[in-house]
Amino acid sequence: MLRFLLILLLCLPARSQAQYSATADAQASAPLRKLSQRLQTLLPRGVMFGHQDDMAYGVGWKYIHGRSDVKDVCGDWPAVYGWDLGHLELGRSHNLDSVPFDSIRAYIRWVHAQGGINTISWHGNNPASGGSAWDTTLAVAAILPGGGAYNTYITWLDRLADFMHSLTTADGSPIPVIFRPFHEHTGSWFWWGQRQCTTTEFRTLWQFTFNYLCTQKQVHNLLYAYSAADFRDETDYLERYPGDAFVDVIGFDQYQYRNAEDYQRLLRQRLQVLERVAATHHKIPALTETGLERIPQPTWWTETLLPVLRNYPVSYVLLWRNGRPDHYYAPYPEQASAANFRQFYADERTLFLEEVKNKK
Ligand code: BMA
Secondary structure (H helix, E strand, O other): OHHHHHHHHHHHHHHHHHHHHOOOOOOOOHHHHHHHHHHHHHHHHOEEEEEEOOOOEEOOEEOOOOOOHHHHHHOOOOOEEEEEOOOHHHOOOEOOOOOEHHHHHHHHHHHHHHOOEEEEEOOOOOOOOOOOOOOOOOOHHHHOOOOOOHHHHHHHHHHHHHHHHOOEOOOOOEOOEEEEOOOOOOOOOOOOOHHHOOHHHHHHHHHHHHHHHHHHOOOOOEEEEEEEOOOOOHHHHHOOOOOHHHOOEEEEEEEOOOOHHHHHHHHHHHHHHHHHHHHHHOOEEEEEEEEOOOOOOOOHHHHHHHHHHOOOOOOEEEEOOOOEOOEOOOOOOOOOOHHHHHHHHHOOOEEOHHHHOOOO
16 A cells, blocks of 8 residues: 555656646647746746847837847846737738848847747738738638638748748757737737637637648647636636647736726736636646836836736736837836836846746
C-alpha cells in the first residue's frame, strides 16, 4: 500500500505538468512548446508588462532605433510586445497604423532575441465588403467553406501564413508568438462580433482558421489567444469559446472610460471569472488589452491597476499603443503619471524585460 502511494505521488506532478503544458497545436515546434512552458513558469512570479507597437513609435517620435516611451520612463523595456497584422491580408506593405510589415518582423526578431515575448492581433478588413475591421457588414458565414467570400479568406490566410513562416531567428529557427485573432468578439463593433454571427459560425471560423494554418499551411509557431470584450460571468465568457483543443491563452480587453472605481470593480469581477476558467481549462490567463487613454490620473499605475492585478494570476497585461498626443496608454518622460509608473516598475509583482530575459 505504502509503495503504491509513493508511486502515485511520484506520478502526480509529472502528469499535471504534462497536461498543463500541452499546446493547442499538436505539432508545435520546439520553440513554441518552450514559450508555452515559459508562460507557465513565469505566471506565479508576477505580471509581465506589455505594450502595443512599443518600439515602432511613441508620443512625438517615430521609427527611432532603440527608442521606447516605456524605456525612456523606467530604464527598462517591456517584457511583452503587441503587433497588429491588419492590412497584411490585402498584400500591403504597411499595417493599418502605418507600421511597415518588414519593420514588425525585425522588431519581433529583436524582441525574441532579447528574451521578450511577442503577441499579434489582427484588425483584418471585412472580407465580404472590403471595408475596415469595423465595417459590420455580415461576413463570417460568407468566408466559411461554401460561402461567397471563401476564396478571398483563403488568400488572406495564405498571406498570414507566409508572414508567420517568415518569423525566424538568424539561424532559421521559428520564432513563437501569441496569435490573438477575432478579439473582442463579445462586442459588436468588428465584423466577427456578437451580433455579426451566430455562436456556431464564430466557433467554426476559429476552428477553421486554426486548422487551415496548422494543417494546410503547417504553421507551428503560434499559441492561440481567445480574448473577449465585455462579459458577465463564466457562461457568458465561454459562450463562443471554440474549445480547449483550439486555445492556449485566455483573456479579455477592458479599458477605463469613466471613474477608477467602475474600472476596478469590473476588472476584479472579470479576472475572477478568468482565474476559474484558466484553472478548469488549464489555460494561461492574461489581460490582453487595457489602459486609460492619456492617463490623466497621475497615480493610475499603483492605485488603480496594480491593486487589482496583485490579487489574480495574470501572465501579462498589454497596454495599447502610444499612437498620438491624444491617443496613448503608456507614459512618456514628461507625462503626468511617469513618476508613478517608475513605482509600478519597481514593484516586485510587475515584470519587465530585464526580469524575464534569462527566465527560460
Ligand atoms: C484602436 C486605435 C486605432 C487603431 C486600432 C488598431 O484601438 O488605436 O487608432 O487603428 O486600434 O491598432
